[in-house]
Amino acid sequence: MKVTVCGAAGGIGQPLSLLLKLNPKITQLSLYDVVNAPGVGADLSHISTPAETSAFVPGDKNDGLAFSLKGSQIVIIPAGVPRKPGMTRDDLFNINAGIVKTLAEGVAEYCPDAFVLVISNPVNSTVPIFASVLKAKGVFNPRKVLGVTTLDIVRANTFISTLTDANVSNINVPVIGGHSGETIVPVFSVGTPSLYAKLDADAKAKLVHRVQFGGDEVVQAKNGAGSATLSMAYAGYKLAERIIEAITGASDVVECTFVYLDESIAGAKEARAKLGGELDFVSLPVKFGAKGVEEIKYQILDQLNDEEKALFEIAKVTLKGNVAKGVSFVEK
Ligand SMILES: NC(=O)C1=CN([C@@H]2O[C@H](COP(=O)(O)OP(=O)(O)OC[C@H]3O[C@@H](n4cnc5c(N)ncnc54)[C@H](O)[C@@H]3O)[C@@H](O)[C@H]2O)C=CC1
Numbered sequence: 285m286k287v288t289v290c291g292a293a294g295g296i297g298q299p300l301s302l303l304l305k306l307n308p309k310i311t312q313l314s315l316y317d318v319v320n321a322p323g324v325g326a327d328l329s330h331i332s333t334p335a336e337t338s339a340f341v342p343g344d345k346n347d348g349l350a351f352s353l354k355g356s357q358i359v360i361i362p363a364g365v366p367r368k369p370g371m372t373r374d375d376l377f378n379i380n381a382g383i384v385k386t387l388a389e390g391v392a393e394y395c396p397d398a399f400v401l402v403i404s405n406p407v408n409s410t411v412p413i414f415a416s417v418l419k420a421k422g423v424f425n426p427r428k429v430l431g432v433t434t435l436d437i438v439r440a441n442t443f444i445s446t447l448t449d450a451n452v453s454n455i456n457v458p459v460i461g462g463h464s465g466e467t468i469v470p471v472f473s474v475g476t477p478s479l480y481a482k483l484d485a486d487a488k489a490k491l492v493h494r495v496q497f498g499g500d501e502v503v504q505a506k507n508g509a510g511s512a513t514l515s516m517a518y519a520g521y522k523l524a525e526r527i528i529e530a531i532t533g534a535s536d537v538v539e540c541t542f543v544y545l546d547e548s549i550a551g552a553k554e555a556r557a558k559l560g561g562e563l564d565f566v567s568l569p570v571k572f573g574a575k576g577v578e579e580i581k582y583q584i585l586d587q588l589n590d591e592e593k594a595l596f597e598i599a600k601v602t603l604k605g606n607v608a609k610g611v612s613f614v615e616k
């Protein structure tokens with residue numbers, strides 16, 4: 285099992301690579317960054333776990349990106365700039381779109397069959413960019429190109445457990461839509477119906493708002509030194525770990541992720557119909573198998589309560605624009 289991290293020397297990349305190094309199912313851990321990857325690689329390589337660590341930068345005598353990607357089954361991408369206070373994720377588009385496009389071209393050439401987990405923001409646009417590049421190169425596999433929205437689920441689980449004094453280990457709140465502000469729709473009514481029922485309307489509204497804008501909390505607290513890195517490394521690792529489980533034979537892997545609703549995937553047609561034919565990409569619970577997304581669990585769209593339905597209608601409008609922006613970046 286070869287896993288590559290692109291952006292491995294960054295705030296997310298380093299702790300994410302550490303968590304991956306600890307997974308005994310990973311035999312090769314490949315680190316790529318435009319700077320400092322060799323140092324991070326040397327450091328991690330001293331850890332006494334099976335994963336063999338290698339590290340690459342561009343212009344290596346070995347052609348860094350090519351060597352880091354070749355043979356990878358999973359590529360995780362936290363490459364790009366993070367927010368500073370006062371910025372939206374969309375403000376990162378101009379820089380990160382180009383970075384993601386270059387990495388997508390690399391994946392298309394060197395490991396088109398890999399699972400790709402895109403962390404770089406704005407996820408609502410960078411995943412469509414990634415998919416469009418692979419499509420243009422004739423190697424897009426909609427079952428394997430995924431936007432990482434897991435941090436929203438992690439936050440939803442943490443925030444409701446703190447509020448209700450419940451054991452967080454037993455909580456799994458689905459979060460659907462996209463990954464920015466109002467496009468993030470936590471579905472507490474399905475994930476934790478009995479805990480959620482304990483809260484009054486005001487507490488519910490505040491909880492939803494906190495999940496939607498949890499990223500801002502960290503950006504403000506870091507005060508110019510970036511955005512969530514440690515919680516994001518945890519969340520990115522969690523999704524990667526579940527995918528590794530699916531690749532190695534687990535049959536019960538269901539996680540929320542941001543995907544292209546390709547009609548060849550079971551449930552995608554139903555999801556599209558329920559979304560009024562308006563969205564090509566959305567985060568929903570999906571079932572993973574060894575070859576990627578096996579099924580889109582569209583049924584959740586029928587289970588939303590009235591508040592969640594209203595939130596989702598708002599999410600759809602912004603999400604549609606974010607997706608179109610990513611697609612047109614590649615078309616141009
Ligand atoms: N999906 C999510 O839930 C979250 C996404 N993010 C996003 O993740 C991204 C990374 O955040 P941080 O790690 O905090 O930033 P960072 O600045 O600490 O690290 C980014 C790394 O990417 C590298 N990089 C830049 N261009 C590259 C290229 N062309 N190829 C390979 N590597 C390249 C940089 O050298 C740097 O080491 C940001 O866009 C941020 O907004 C952050 C938190 C949560």
Ligand SMILES: O=C([O-])CC(=O)C(=O)O
Nearest residue numbers: 367405435499500511512
């Ligand atoms: O807020 C940001 O810019 C980083 C991010 O996506 C998150 O923490 O959810």
